[in-house]
Amino acid sequence: MYRYDTYDxxxxxxxxxxxxxxxxxxLAGRLGEDEFRPLRLQNGLYIQKHAPMLRIAxxxxxxxxxxxxxxxxxxxxxxxxxxxxxxxxxxxxxxxALEDIPDILGELAKVQMHAIQTSGNCIRNTTSDQFAGIxxxxxxxxxxxxxxxxxxSTLHPEFAFLPRKFKIAVTGAKExxxxxxxxxxxxxxxxxxxxxxxxxxxxxxxxxxxxxxGDVVCEDLPWQHLLTYLEACVRVYNQFGxxxxxxKARIKILVKALGIEEYRRRVEAEWTHxxxxxxxxxxxxxxxxxxxxxxxxxxxxxxxxxxxxxxxRADNRAFARxxxxxxxxxxxxxYKAVTLSxxxxxxxxxxxxxxxxxxxxxxxxxxxxxEVRVTHEQNLVLSDVPVDQxxxxxxxxxxxxxxxxxVGTLNDIICCPGGDYCSLANAVSIPIAQxxxxxxxxxDFLYDLGPLDLNISGCMNACGHHHVGHIGILGVDKKGExxxxxxxxxxxxxxxxxxxxxxxxxxREDIPDVIxxxxxxxxxxxxxxxxxxxxxxxxxxxxxxxxxxx
Amino acid sequence: xxxxxxxHAQTLIKLGQPEKNTWALSRVDDALPQARPVIVPLALWLxxxxxxxxxxxxxxxxxxxxxxxxxxxxxxxxxxxxxSFTDGRGYxxxxxxxxRYGYQEEIRAIGxxxxxxxxxxxxxxxxxxxxxxxxxxxxxxxxxxxxSVSYQPGVDVKEALFERRLREERRT
Numbered sequence: 095m096y097r098y099d100t101y102d103x104x105x106x107x108x109x110x111x112x113x114x115x116x117x118x119x120x121l122a123g124r125l126g127e128d129e130f131r132p133l134r135l136q137n138g139l140y141i142q143k144h145a146p147m148l149r150i151a152x153x154x155x156x157x158x159x160x161x162x163x164x165x166x167x168x169x170x171x172x173x174x175x176x177x178x179x180x181x182x183x184x185x186x187x188x189x190x191a192l193e194d195i196p197d198i199l200g201e202l203a204k205v206q207m208h209a210i211q212t213s214g215n216c217i218r219n220t221t222s223d224q225f226a227g228i229x230x231x232x233x234x235x236x237x238x239x240x241x242x243x244x245x246x247s248t249l250h251p252e253f254a255f256l257p258r259k260f261k262i263a264v265t266g267a268k269e270x271x272x273x274x275x276x277x278x279x280x281x282x283x284x285x286x287x288x289x290x291x292x293x294x295x296x297x298x299x300x301x302x303x304x305x306x307x308g309d310v311v312c313e314d315l316p317w318q319h320l321l322t323y324l325e326a327c328v329r330v331y332n333q334f335g336x337x338x339x340x341x342k343a344r345i346k347i348l349v350k351a352l353g354i355e356e357y358r359r360r361v362e363a364e365w366t367h368x369x370x371x372x373x374x375x376x377x378x379x380x381x382x383x384x385x386x387x388x389x390x391x392x393x394x395x396x397x398x399x400x401x402x403x404x405x406x407r408a409d410n411r412a413f414a415r416x417x418x419x420x421x422x423x424x425x426x427x428x429y430k431a432v433t434l435s436x437x438x439x440x441x442x443x444x445x446x447x448x449x450x451x452x453x454x455x456x457x458x459x460x461x462x463x464x465e466v467r468v469t470h471e472q473n474l475v476l477s478d479v480p481v482d483q484x485x486x487x488x489x490x491x492x493x494x495x496x497x498x499x500x501v502g503t504l505n506d507i508i509c510c511p512g513g514d515y516c517s518l519a520n521a522v523s524i525p526i527a528q529x530x531x532x533x534x535x536x537x538d539f540l541y542d543l544g545p546l547d548l549n550i551s552g553c554m555n556a557c558g559h560h561h562v563g564h565i566g567i568l569g570v571d572k573k574g575e576x577x578x579x580x581x582x583x584x585x586x587x588x589x590x591x592x593x594x595x596x597x598x599x600x601x602r603e604d605i606p607d608v609i610x611x612x613x614x615x616x617x618x619x620x621x622x623x624x625x626x627x628x629x630x631x632x633x634x635x636x637x638x639x640x641x642x643x644x
Numbered sequence: 645x646x647x648x649x650x651x652h653a654q655t656l657i658k659l660g661q662p663e664k665n666t667w668a669l670s671r672v673d674d675a676l677p678q679a680r681p682v683i684v685p686l687a688l689w690l691x692x693x694x695x696x697x698x699x700x701x702x703x704x705x706x707x708x709x710x711x712x713x714x715x716x717x718x719x720x721x722x723x724x725x726x727x728s729f730t731d732g733r734g735y736x737x738x739x740x741x742x743x744r745y746g747y748q749e750e751i752r753a754i755g756x757x758x759x760x761x762x763x764x765x766x767x768x769x770x771x772x773x774x775x776x777x778x779x780x781x782x783x784x785x786x787x788x789x790x791x792s793v794s795y796q797p798g799v800d801v802k803e804a805l806f807e808r809r810l811r812e813e814r815r816t
Contacts, residue, residue: 101793101805112790116760119783125760132730133760215730245795245805251767252739252798255732321804332736367744372797372804379806 095156095465096241096386098206105249106203109210113137114196121193136216136254138209139195142517148187148195149212150202154222154240154264155183155468159455162466164205166451172198177451179436179444181508181559182261183221183468184212188515210248215256215343217247217328221263223271224469225431227387228477230423234283234291236266238383239320246321246373253328257335258343260328261300273470275299275308275590276562278345279327281320291317297327297357298349301556305592306346309354311361317380319365321373326365330357390463390478395428399482406485415499415537416488428481432462434474434491435498435506439531442524443509444472453494461487470559471508473501503540504548504613505531508559512552512569513576519552521569521576526550526605533606534613543613546626547586562586564627565612566593567605578605582612582638583630594635597643611641647679653754653774655781657762660788662781665774667699667721669754683723683754693718701725701754704733713745721750721772729756735768742769742799759783763790769799 098106116133119125125133134140138149150165157165165185169177172194178186190198202208211218220240227235243262247253253260265272266283274280280296292314299308315323331345334352349357407414422431434454437443446454454474458466461483462476469475474496479487491497500506507530510516512523527550534540549563553570560566566581577599584593600608613626615638620629630638649672656665668682676688680697689700693715700716701723716722722741724734734753741747752772753765759779766773766788775784795805803811 099809101809104793105791105795108791108793112787115786124780124783129729129758129760215732242806248795249764249791250796251764251794252735253732254761254764255730255735257732329736332732337731337733372802372807375806376810378810382806382810 095158095237096153103203103206106206106208106210109137109208109249110196110199110203113199117193117196132214132255134195135214136211137195137199138212139192140213140517141192142188142515145189146192146195147515148190148198148209149180150177150185150187150207150209151212151219152183152185152207152468153244154220154226154237155224155470156237157466157468158205159458159464159466161205161207162451162455162458164201164207166448166455168198168201169451170448175449176445176447178442178511179446179468179472179474181444181470181472181510181557182219183224183470184219185468186511188511213259215258215260216254217250217256217260217262220244220247221261221272221277221470223265223267224467224475225271225422225477226266226467228424228426228429228431229267229271230425231268232266232425233268233285234266235384235387236264236272236281236283237387238380239266239281239283239317240264241386242321242375242380242383243324246324253332256328256332257337258340258345260331260345262324270588270590273559273562273586273590276301276305276559276586277308279324280308283317286314293317293320293323295323295327298346298354299590300344300346301559301561302344303341303554303556304344304346305556305561306350307590307592308346309349309357311354311358318375319369320375322368322371323361323365325373326361326368329364330360334360392426392429392478393480395480395482399480400428403481403484412499413485413488415541416497417484419499419503419541420497420501421484424478430479430481430484431475431477432479432484432487432491433469433501434476434496435501436473436496437498437500437506437531438495439528439535440495442511442514443507443527446474450494450496453490454496457487457490471501471506473506499537500540502545502547504534504543504546504565505540506547507531508547508549508563510551510557512550512558516552516557518555519569520554520571521552521578521602523550523552523558523567523569526567526569526578526602529606530609533610543616544623544625547584548609549584559586560584561592562590563593564625564630565609570599572599576602578602580605580608580612580642582635583627585627596635597639608642612638615641647677650677650679650682654777655775655779655784657773657775657781657784657788658750659771660766660785662785667752669701669723669774681720683721683752689719690715696720699723702737703727704731704737706737708737708740708745713741716741716745716747719749721752722747723752723754723774724770726753726755726757726761729758729761731756735764738765738769739799759787762788767794767798767800 581593
């Protein structure tokens with residue numbers, strides 16, 4: 095993974111010193127509340143319901159075991175011994191003390207981490223495919239490109255005060271696991287017939303209050319021009335995006351108002367001046383970025399070990415369940431990627447204790463070259479596990495409560511922190527997730543339902559990505575009371591779509607029954623192996639609506 | 645108009661150093677002040693640009709059309725207004741004036757110009773910073789030097805860090 099050189103380290107150290115100075119001036123009353131706000135936000139610091147919240151950047155979801163141990167130590171020393179992995183592959187601390195934040199940032203800098211631009215109206219942490227570099231369907235490893243974008247966007251002097259936040263996601267695989275169609279900018283790396291690497295650039299996607307699918311700005315940008323083109327895209331947004339109304343300030347509103355043709359025209363006009371400028375990428379620059387992501391030195395896995403693994407899978411039902419749901423194919427024979435489920439009824443989705451972080455760090459060292467990845471579904475991944483070690487890894491994960499064989503099922507709920515923690519939320523979300531996990535815990539039933547994304551957000555800011563859940567649940571506030579709106583048919587992957595609202599909202603305690611009815615309609619109406627999403631797309635909202643509101 | 649409405653920034657940083665400010669600033673759209681030299685709204689300057697003691701200030705939503713850019717070439721200095729420090733359009737305006745249109749004279753940040761944005765401003769081509777009155781000069785000078793390294797090229801540094809690294813590697 096990417097290792098800092100002295101330049102990266104200097105920049106992060108100077109950033110800590112800068113923020114320490116800003117915090118001192120704030121605490122001394124020399125920096126006003128309104129003036130401090132964007133500064134603290136661009137260092138990941140929110141003022142939340144019970145305490146400050148610190149969002150730590152995990153660039154494109156990559157963590158080393160050393161970093162994970164440092165995070166565990168930080169949560170113990172400065173927080174309550176746990177952290178929350180978010181849908182943007184970051185880690186959030188819910189209980190730090192305000193005056194400790196500079197020290198926490200200092201601790202992070204020691205392990206090449208930071209909280210730069212994890213919030214605020216600026217370019218945020220770039221997100222990507224959790225199976226980058228190992229996926230069977232990969233065309234180009236997105237991580238070097240994400241790193242180039244990370245550097246370009248970090249403390250970009252022109253774009254620190256955009257109209258609103260700005261999120262970029264990158265995929266380099268055939269299947270989009272980075273939800274690029276619902277980001278401010280989505281990038282898809284692909285190769286043309288001559289093997290030339292191109293970038294497809296989407297703009298104007300996003301969730302939040304006005305969810306939209308991104309439009310194509312450029313189909314086939316030559317890779318050399320990635321950064322200058324991004325600069326043009328963001329510059330046009332900085333100049334023309336609305337600043338009079340924060341709910342209409344995202345780039346999606348600009349793209350919709352101008353139309354994609356006019357937005358593209360302005361970007362291209364801007365780009366003619368930036369093209370071939372000093373940020374044009376060279377082969378040497380890309381090779382240098384790629385050198386940070388070498389293939390790990392995988393030992394050959396004997397044929398016999400692969401055969402043994404297959405036999406164990408056939409013989410042991412529990413192991414087979416784990417492999418089917420939580421283990422992903424790898425481009426190298428004899429290796430697998432393993433998803434560690436952070437979805438257990440006793441914890442909020444995405445929550446991990448300090449002890450668990452350390453245990454996972456040890457597992458990463460033992461089984462997977464000391465690296466861990468964070469997924470936007472709020473799970474963790476060990477990306478390089480030889481199949482002859484899968485059984486023992488499975489047993490260790492089971493002891494940790496991270497082997498729930500439910501990845502990708504209804505139980506693998508994406509969920510924001512909601513009203514229990516977040517000051518923006520209209521309603522709680524974690525108790526909804528827990529009630530659903532309790533209601534639908536039979537593995538046979540979950541497997542029978544097949545792949546099903548259920549996403550929960552506690553307000554229309556949509557941190558729980560409810561618009562793109564096959565089933566989405568949104569907390570709404572009506573005259574001070576919590577209600578929940580259910581939508582169906584959303585999808586974040588290649589054939590992305592936004593869910594449609596089923597009808598009037600429900601009381602919290604009714605949600606498990608409502609979801610049960612929705613699932614029953616699916617089970618009765620599905621054809622053969624049809625996914626929930628496909629059944630919904632075939633039969634539409636009506637049958638679900640009739641059952642739920644009967 | 646009565647010159648009592650003029651603003652006169654006390655604290656000006658020019659090229660990284662404190663400097664006495666000689667330019668008054670008028671935000672009145674429809675009348676030229678008596679004082680000279682004075683920075684006036686763009687439209688007023690366009691009507692009186694032969695007076696070399698006048699300079700324009702641009703609002704953050706100014707569109708740099710080719711006609712306007714041609715006229716601005718004659719300005720002894722160009723001020724760019726930050727109506728609020730969270731309005732980031734001024735950064736783009738300054739970069740365009742410097743990098744695309746080659747404007748060589750002073751570009752001055754006026755309005756809500758605060759200590760913690762000075763570093764970004766200086767990277768985008770502002771060489772004069774008229775601090776909001778309540779800002780501390782010491783804080784400002786310190787903030788300007790907050791970073792010794794940057795990833796992106798700007799008006800100050802012409803080379804992206806990825807190129808600098810390659811260049812230094814070739815040398816060793």
